[in-house]
Amino acid sequence: MESEPRRTSIRERFREQVRDDVKVVALEQLADGGAESISLNAIAKKLGVSGPALYRYYANRDELLKSLVIDAYHDLRDALLAAPGARDDQCEDRVKALARAYRSWAKDRPNRYELLFKPPLPGYDAHSAEISEAGRSVMGVVLGVITGRLGAESSKSVDEKGAGVNGVLDSEEVLRERRASSPEYQLALRVWSRLHGFVSLELGGAYAAMGVDADALFDTELAVLTVSAESLSEPRRP
Amino acid sequence: MESEPRRTSIRERFREQVRDDVKVVALEQLADGGAESISLNAIAKKLGVSGPALYRYYANRDELLKSLVIDAYHDLRDALLAAPGARDDQCEDRVKALARAYRSWAKDRPNRYELLFKPPLPGYDAHSAEISEAGRSVMGVVLGVITGRLGAESSKSVDEKGAGVNGVLDSEEVLRERRASSPEYQLALRVWSRLHGFVSLELGGAYAAMGVDADALFDTELAVLTVSAESLSEPRRP
DNA sequence: TTGCTTCTGTTAGAACTTATAACTACTCAA
């Protein structure tokens, strides 16, 4: 958090502190009650200040939510980066590691995960440049895992490496050089969409409601995920 | 809507009428503004009654939302049933038809689709028996399409056939006889989860934000969907 | 140190929301 050489003024540091405090309480409310139950008023009360004080730190509720979404994206990205096996030699193993990490992250913080994909929430525009950027940084990691260009060193938070705003190392670079039309990019998107589909249904309780063993189902989907991934990235079969 | 032999009292029919009126206005609000902007107060105003009057018809806001969710599930189910090609001979064609119908339904009413999978919404329990039931009726159709047991006659709304509460014909029957552990069932779930993943990301604007051609991506995913579907339902390959 | 400026937090209040309570008036059925 304090990688900067203390260039910030004492007031700015205080501001950041309070902004973080607000987010901490907001995450608590998010954890038990979902995004709807995040209330600036209640946060203020819990922080010991009264109501409108928080509007000095967040323009409105949506800005706070946006901030939470971006943080969550970055957190997810870091979790994927740190997945054991994300830098394996075998592509299949890398993808499996990614998938497991993705699912685990979501299951451990369901409300936070839902926050990410419930986007067109109240009024805040999901197409905010910052949110898109954060989303793309996750995509960068997915892409990096698939192409095996993650860079074996960094298995920790990207922020700690001081690698730019959301510099995802090689993968970010890949994002630029190979454009959206590249096969790897499309494959990454499809992997992501499948993972999201599975996890989303699981969190929504669909599997539970139908008496299905989600773990077993996930294993099956994992197998197909990697199979089709390989068959598509290296089209061997007729 | 009036398949019953007019056994209902005039008052009950009036009640149903008002409940429907409320839902109609609610759907309008849902269409422009999302689920958050559904307000009992505003609905009442638009209907010319004042505020608390609606509480005679819906216990609370969540009950209205629950009702909308169930309707949406049934609507989606009917759309899938009516998909041109859902009763084709080729399994691959059936699944493709299903997938296209699914995506179309969602894209035509994004907010309504999101309502379905935003489940753990405010306070209403997504695991309400009725909602689970409605969700399962969609699964029934997916399963029916995959197994080719839809019954060639009924391409129209299930309700119009008077086939029980959400009687999905053969597929509902299949749901009972072959349990959740059957390969077809798991395959149906995986197909559904992939469709949901794709559509969800698309509606969320992820593809647009990354400058990806969603149509092309969908076509690719469609191909893999059916390929892996076949390879799994009939494990031919070593 | 003095003084100015900027920032932070306060209270008051507007405009909403969901939801309940109490009361009136109507309709339906015996």
Added chain:
DNA sequence: TTGAGTAGTTATAAGTTCTAACAGAAGCAA
């Protein structure tokens, strides 16, 4: 015709977000 149940009304409570106006402290510069 009488009586029950229903439908609507207003008033009200307890929330929410967010603005406005103001008080006071903190930082900064001369």
